[in-house]
Amino acid sequence: MTEFTPLMSFAGGLLIGLSAVLLMLSWGRIAGMTAIIGGLLPPLDPDWKWKAAFLAGAVLAPALFVFAGGTVDYDVPVSAAALIIGGIITGIGVTFGSGCTSGHGICGMARFSRRSIVATLTFMAFAFLTTFLIRHVF
Known part of the structure; x- marks a missing residue:
């Protein structure tokens, strides 16, 4: 079991919501990860560039968090x-x-x-x- 961290959970939810709103405002698209990843598989979707950037941000954000001194503790x-x-x-x-x-x-x-x-x-x-x-x- 992991420890519940209300502040970090709230901040994470805000960032997820903000990214969904910004994607809708800027590109008029829904932030569904399945469609985003599917658009990067051959044949490439015409919108593949923003999808690649969105996915890269989702993958790199935790790495940047750790690089900035944060810790990520998880258990599978x-x-x-x-x-x-x-x-x-x-x-x-x-x-x-x-x-x-x-x-x-x-x-x-x-x-x-x-x-x-x-x-x-x-x-x-x-x-x-x-x-x-x-x-x-x-």
């Missing part, structure tokens, strides 16, 4: 096989749900999209159920 409490299986299941859900948690949960709900609200409620319900089953049943 599951095996590599569980991560791979979870990734495959998530990929299937993203395909059938027409988007990912960032696209639906952050951007879609902020736009009051009914489809995004239903999608977010669905994946949150299954996240709670899966966590309960893995930690308390299995």
Whole structure:
């Protein structure tokens, strides 16, 4: 288990929200990471340059944080096989749900999209159920 840090969590949420708003204002696009990453796979999306910059920022930001003196302490409490299986299941859900948690949960709900609200409620319900089953049943 990781320690809950309300200030850092709040700051992280603000930065995620700010990046989504800035992307919508500047490019008129939704910050759904699945679509952003998908646009970088062959054949390249016409908008591949801003998608590459957005993804580079998401990857480099933690490195810059550590370089500036911050610490990143995390623990992955599951095996590599569980991560791979979870990734495959998530990929299937993203395909059938027409988007990912960032696209639906952050951007879609902020736009009051009914489809995004239903999608977010669905994946949150299954996240709670899966966590309960893995930690308390299995």
